[in-house]
Amino acid sequence: MPQFGKRLSPRQISLSAAAILAVCIWLLAVALGRNWQIALLILTVSFILAYFIFYYFLKKFIDQRLKLIYKFIYDTKAGRKEQFFYNKILPKKTMDEVEREVALWAQKKNLQVERLQVNEKFRKEFLSNLTHELRTPIFTVQGYVHTLLDGAIDDENVNRKFLSNASKGLDRLVHLASDLAQITELESGTNPLVLTNFDLHHLVNDVYEELMLKAREKQISMKFKNDDKEAIMVHADRDKIRQAIVNIVENAIKYGNEGGSITTGFWDLDTDKTYIEISDDGPGIEEQHLERIFERFYRTDKSRSSKIGGTGLGLAIVKHIIEAHHQIINVRSKVDVGSSFGFSLNKQPN
Ligand SMILES: Nc1ncnc2c1ncn2[C@@H]1O[C@H](COP(=O)(O)OP(=O)(O)OP(=O)(O)O)[C@@H](O)[C@H]1O
Ligand SMILES: [Mg+2]
Incomplete structure (x- = not known):
């Protein structure tokens, strides 16, 4: 028993379909009372014709579908290269090869998605850390400056202390800004090493x-x-x-x-x-x-x-x-x- 399933090649499918059709036509011919030589001739001719017709259209159909798949997985741009690929390389590929390539492509895409997810997590964490780090010194400076403006500036007991605290907050902001600038520069590679x-x-x-x-x-x-x-x-x-x-x-x-x-x-x-x-x-x-x-x-x-x-x-x-x-x-x-x-x-x- 041939195994009918997804592993059948286009040639096998065409053969099987042609055989079924030819047998049906032969039975019809016999039923219509043709003699056995003519019935045999009908059987042979219809089998050969059906095989080639099925095979031709099946291939055409599969090739069209494959081209579509390859277009997606390789992002090929229309051009000479693409034409060469479709005319010379694609017809030689077996279905197994195509299946393997699609599986590889899917795996690659999965990795890309995972990497994007990691980057996204990294970006979110970075932003939330940065916000947190900025908030404390900004609020410190804001608090002291407002208190000073609201009258503390004339209070000799606290005015210098409050100014000094505000200045410490600013120092922290400057420190953060310079560290961030360094990290960004190093990560972007805009400032190459001077050896x-x-x-x-x-x-x-x-x-x-x-x-x-x-x-x-x-x-x-x-x-x-x-x-x-x-x-x-x-x-x-x-x-x-x-x-x-x-x-x-x-x-x-x-x-x-x-x-x-x-x-x-x-x-x-x-x-x-x-x-x-x-x-x-x-x-x-x-x-x-x-x-x-x-x-x-x-x-x-x-x-x-x-x-x-x-x-x-x-x-x-x-x-x-x-x-x-x-x-x-x-x-x-x-x-x-x-x-x-x-x-x-x-x-x-x-
Ligand atoms: N020599 C050390 N002894 C003990 N803990 C350390 C030492 N060096 C670093 N650490 C720990 O590692 C952490 C990270 O150090 P890192 O220098 O990256 O940041 P920071 O000193 O907190 O801030 P920044 O250097 O940006 O002002 C520190 O917060 C501290 O907990
Ligand atoms: Mg440190």
Whole structure:
């Protein structure tokens, strides 16, 4: 018994249909009293004719339908290429091939939809985080300015304090705006890396000096793992790497314990890579936060509820900078022991 089902080829369908029709005509011929030779001739001729007619129209019908499907899945524009495809390639494709290609296409579309959904979720989260971050300082500034205008400006006991609070709110807004500008710039790639050779050891020392005042407020000491002043020559974007180091050291100061210390070490990863690690002996980061620490706006519960926490963009910027260099970034941390942030960089080529 031939299997009648979806796997039948157009040729088999035409054969079967022609056979059925030919047998019917033959039976009719016999019933009408034709002799067996004529009936046999009618059977043969009608079978052959029916087969070719069925096959021709069936193919034409299928090809038209397939063209429509291919038009959708390949978004082909009318033109010579399309004509060539329909005339030369499509007729050679088996139904199985077409089925496989359509399944692949569907899979690709599914992935695209999933990616769009993720992006959409990301966009929504970003907007809601941004709104939240903007709201607090704007309302702070608005509140103090209005209170001052309503008369507090003449009250010597509070006017300076209120102005200073309003100014802190503005500083926070400026900080947020500059962080956002950096992230956008890094994500859009509008500001390509400017690669030069420089001494990483020297750069960290510069950052230490820049942040000395902040560190001193908490009696935090900043040092190197090795005492020697050996130059660590790397090939990278100096300004951007400086920004990354500033963000990491600022965090180490901001979240570090009073009287603590920050230590930077350098290691040879392999012949052409250097690894830098900046460690503190601060409160550490709980394991559940570690994998999310580089996300935009992500802060741990502790810094969320305390006043010292920033906007949660600092480490996202660091990650962007290091990834733009096609390098790896890593964090190790243990609660009550400290945190270490490290990344690799290409050495200065010989
Ligand atoms: N050295 C560290 N020790 C302990 N916690 C840290 C340390 N560095 C980062 N964190 C935690 O990771 C979070 C994210 O850091 P990130 O620098 O991205 O944001 P932020 O410091 O809150 O804000 P911003 O840097 O934008 O001012 C911080 O809120 C803090 O909870
Ligand atoms: Mg930070």
